[in-house]
Structures are given as structure tokens and as C-alpha cells.
Amino acid sequence: MSHTVPSSEALIARARSMIPALAERAAAAERARRQPADTIADMQDAGFFRMLQPKRWGGYEMSPRTFFDIQIALAEGDMSPAWIYGVVGLHPWLLALLDDRAAQEVWGEDSSTLICSSLAPGGAAIPVDGGYRLTGRWRFSSGCEHCAWCVLGAQLPPSPNGTGERILLFLPRRDYRIVDTWHVAGLRGTGSHDIAVDGVFVPAYRTQSMLDNFLCRGPGQAINDAPLYRIPFGQIFVRGVSTAVIGALQGMLIAVIDNSRRRITLGGLKTAEDADAQLVCADTAAAIDEATATLHRNFHALEGYAERGDPPPLALRLQYKYQSAAVVERCSLLAARLFKLTGGSGLYDEQPFGRLLADINAARQHNANQYEITARNWGTALLGLEPRRDLAI
Template identity: 35%
Template sequence: MTHEIVQQVEALAPRLAAAADETERLGKLSSESVAVVREAGVMRMLQPKDHGGFAAHPRDFAEAVMAVARVCGSTGWVCGVGGVHPWEMALCDRRVQEEVWGDDPDTWIASPYMVGGVAVPTEGGYTLSGHWQFSSGTDHCDWIFLGAAVGDAQGNPLSPPRVLHVILPRRDYTIVEDSWNVMGLCGTGSKDIRIDGAFVPEYRTIDANEVAQGEIAAQRAGRSETLYRLPFWSMFPLGITAAVVGITEGLLTAHYGYQAGRTMATGVKVKEDPYSLYAISEAAADIAAARTQLLDGISRAYDLADAGRPVTFEQRALIRRNQVSCAWRAVRAGDQIFARSGGNALRTDNPLQRFWRDSHAGLQHAIHVPGSIYHTTALTEMGIEPAAAQRILI
């Protein structure tokens, strides 16, 4: 059964579609796009119920992200990234949960998680400095998760490294304006973040390794719900890849509408050309397969956790391999569609070119790099233990 939030998104889709061009021009989500996402409740899907969320099945969350991305890729991307942050916040100290959501359960949280600074231990917590890129949707967020390496007294990262996800309020960091000038996903406003010596209390941190494994962080946080016992590297990539698949679905929908009445340079109508129709259906089947495989992976992880069984590293690797493959498969299919859309598809008033650019921009995210993931998964399938460096992002 379709989740109520997905139904809400589909009902509000015309408003999102109408705001998509403004979102791209602004370089961040338009006020209308933000209003629609808030009204639909997408950002609260993975939020715990004790803080006004839905604690939904992650499959439903992915479908909601796809529904948003089908009409506006940038808004779908922000939902896919930002919508996972309430899931991790549920694993954090209850004090910071209350700080973030106590007055407003619709407070949005930004990131990025890649290590961009060093947290130096001090009395009661850490002193943090650094520079981070790609903070999607950050203009609309009041708190942020950041990846930080724990350092020594001189500010040098420890060896072996220890990574924290640190949580800061808007007053403690600077958003670098004019730091998001790109060719795709322009409306995500994924700007840079700078911090110079901010104090982070110990309770506003969480160990990245504990979150990666899922079960440990859930036990520490006192969360028994299945949702919060899932591994980070199954959950975080889900929203991002869901956005990419949804964008290609939007490209396909726009292509159908555009081609239905189009006559090619040869004088043949597309609807009467068997070669074009074959290519369209082949691409559509690949996009549908990408959607199905992505949802299947997170559903399998959920079922394991729900049965009280651990999601092993080998299983996590398979989920990641398939998730990466879903993104590339969908975008390759989108290329076949766009290549057969004619010269007018290049015009900026044609949404086809925006969906095409956004889909390719989505592949640039680190979680879509296939090499190390494919390499490691093949080793595990052969029964070979991968090295520590090969286990990163899985």
C-alpha cells in the first residue's frame, strides 16, 4: 500500500513542478518548494514518533524521495540527503534531540559527513575547526551534522583515525555564499561550511563506526524500533540513489509527453517509428529495474533487522553494490532517452535537459563511485576477507 506521504507528494506534484525553474535559478530551494516538502512531511518520514515523526519503513521514504525527484531533481536530492538526518538524530543523545526538535519538530538538519575538520578534545567536549563542501539544502536548515577527525592537542588527526559525526546549531558555523556554481542539481544549494574554533559538547557527538554498524548505536540510544537498527551505509546512500532514480523517472515522463506529438527530421512521427519506440521501452525497463532493485536491497536489510538478525558486512556490501549499480543503470537509460529527444531537448525551457543534467550530477556523489565497492563485494563473494581500507563506505 502506498504510504500517505507518497500520496501527499503526488497530490502536490504540480506545485513542485511549477517551482522547479525558480529553484534552479535561485541556486537553492525556492520558498514554494520548501513549503511543499514541509506540507507533505517528507523530511519527517524517518524521524522518531516521540519527536513528531512517522518512523516509516525506509522503502516508503525512498519512494517519497523518488516522487519528489520525478518533478524537481534538486528538491528530490535535498529530501534524499536531508531526510536521512532525522534517522541518525534518533540515535544521538536525547539532550540534542530535544534541542533540535523540542520547539519545532519540523526543524531541518544539514550535513556533510565527509571529514572536513579536526575535533580537538577539551573539557566537556571538543573544539572544532574546518571547511566542508556540499552541504545540500543548508540554507533551510537550523542544525548540521559534520564529519570530523578526532585530533591531539596540536590539532593533528589521531592515528589510527577516529571519526565523529558532530552536531552544531546554525549560530556556530558559517555558510559560504556563492560556493555552489554548478551545471547540475543547481537548486540544491549545496554550499560550503566553515568553522573556526567552535565548541561542541560531548553529547552532541556520535561515533561514526557505531552508526555504521547500526545495532550498536541503537542500543546505546535506547531505540528498539527496527528502523534505527539499520546500518548507516545502507540508509544514507538510499536517499541519494532514490533521488537519482526518481530524476530519471522524471526524464522518462517528460520524454513520453514530448515525443507523443513529435515528428523527426526524417518526417516520420515518433509514435510510428519502431526504432524509437523500442529504445524508449528498453530504457524504461532499465529505470524500472533500478527502482525495484534499490527498494529490494533496503527491504532485505529491514527484514533482517526486524527478525533480530544482524546485517552482516557481506550483506551490506551486496546492498551497496546493487545500490551503486541502480544509479548508473538508471542514468545510462536516461542517456538513451535524451539522445533520442532531438535538438529541441537542449533548450532551457524544456525540462528534459534539466532532468538529464541533474541525473549526471547525482552520479558525482562519493557513494556512487563503483570501483572500491565492486572490488570489495567481489572479494566477499569469494570468501576473501577485505582489508580495512576496502571496508570504507560499506
């Protein structure tokens, strides 16, 4: 498929141009518990969901560094659409690893088709002739109302020698139900409802082993042979659910600085003149800069391994997963400090501060962002012990 691939600079500029509109729509999206169709259409028209899609299917095969720079920019306007982008936008990369028949089904008629997900094993996949019979219920499928396909995680029956293998299965919209459950305290605008499946057949070519993902292999690599598709699955996916907090914290910092320049405390001083406010703003700006630099450095290294055809060392993957989760931990603590600077007026719904704090804290609840678990696992390896088995690194 012949098409023009925009430059990284042009794509990031498009994302930054959307910040005002996203900020303006944020409160209404939160109340609606979903993104407006206009926001998803704007992101599609900008080409954002094609970032990691194979060129042969109209994609750009761009560096993950550009993908995540776009996510950071979008989150500065509103974290919820940035979260959806960080999840849904990664699925073209995952689909590229499968047998090409799967891509033909998903993109054959429309290469802009979007895919939602719930990758935790929320159901059982029973092997049958030619594939699997899938039944279950999955939670947290962000942006599902805007997608025509879904990828779900499932557990196979236990083998005689151990536990059942985990696999991912791609299903068209006709094969699953969306169950309205998203009544939550944060990231309300993501519309992350439940997905239900009742005994649906999924052909084997529309599945992918989590072990193969861990080992950076898949049948689709025979056709989609760019180094992008040899980066470890876990490294890309954990960043998809952590990076939006960087942009959200940036948006919160900008809003707090503006508020602090105008707000007068009971002592008669502007908040901006308070030493504690100056300290918090400096700490926050430094954390944003450091988190972004670490993200770029890590993916520069991962892309280098992929280009050389070398698997990155396990210890490095453990370190990078820890750093992904640590970003969320640090940003959450800084968001609480920023929120304190807004005083009682920051509590009102007309202000963005409560939503920003809730959204950043909501990201902290994701399993991939459990700072203590990732820290212990990396620390175990540093101390020469066997780390916990984890296929998502």
C-alpha cells in the same frame, strides 16, 4: 508526544500530488540555485521530514521503503528538492542514535527543525574537556539555507596505533557559516553550499562515532528502540543520494514519450515510430521497475534483520551498496539515450531535458555513487579476499 501517523499510501499520494508544482518551479529553482521557501514548506506540511523521526518527537518511524517511494515521486517533478529530502530527511534518523540530550536541544522547542549536513571529514575535531573543538570547511551541504542545524564529519587526531577515528558532530546555526559556492553544472536547485566552522566547542553528547554507526549502535537506541534505528547507517545514507535518480529518470521518460509522440523527424516520421526510440523507452521503463523492486527487496531484508536483532552479513551490505551505486550508473546511461531522442530542440532551456540529464549526471559524481569502487569492493569479497575498509555500508 501524541499525534496521528498518516498511512504510507496517504504520504505517497501527497508526494505525487506535488509533482506538477515541483515541475513548474524547477527552472526558477535552478536559476536561483536553491529551492523556494514554498517547496520546503510544502514538504514540511506534508510530513515528509518526519518520516524517520522518532514518534516521541512527533515523527512517524516509517519504513525506509515508504521514505524512498516519496523521494522517487518528488524527483519525478524535480530532482533537486527530492535530493534535499533524501539528505535532510535522513538526519532525524541519525539524531535518534545520539544521546537524548542532543535531541532535546534540536527538537525541544520545535520538532520540525531541519538539519543539513556534510558528512565527509572536512575538518579537525580536537578533544577537549567535555567534548571537541571543531575547525574546518565542508562542501556540498544540500538545502543548508533552509536548516537551523548541521551535522558535520571530522577526523580525530591519530592514535598511537593508527589513524584517527571519524566522528559526526551536530551544530546549531549560530556555530557555523554558509559560504555561497554553489555554481555548478547539475543539481543547481539543491543549494549545496560550503559550511565553515572556526574553533567551535561541540559537547560530546552531540557527536556520534562512525564506527558505532557501522556497528549499528548508539546511545539513543536505549530510548528509540524501534527496529528502524538498528538498520546500518551506510545502507540508509547511500540510498539517500542515489534513489532520486529513479524518479528523475521516470520524469524524463514521461517527457520524452510526450515529445516523441509530437516530434517529426527529417524523414517525416514521428520519433515514436522509430525503432531505436521504442527500444530506449522499453529499456528505461524496465530499469525503473527493476531499480524500484530491488530497493524494496533490499530494505525488506534489512528491516527483517533489524527486527530480529541480527546484524546483516558484511557480504550482503557490500552487495546492497553496489546496487545503490549501480542504479545511478544505469540511470545516467539511459538518460543520455533518452536525451538523444529529443534532437536539437531538446537543447533549449525552455525544455526540461538538459536539466534532467545534468541533474542525473550530477548524482553520479557523489562519492557514494562511484559504481566501479563499490563493484570492486563487493567483487573482492565474492572472490574470498579482504574488502576495502568502508564504514559507510
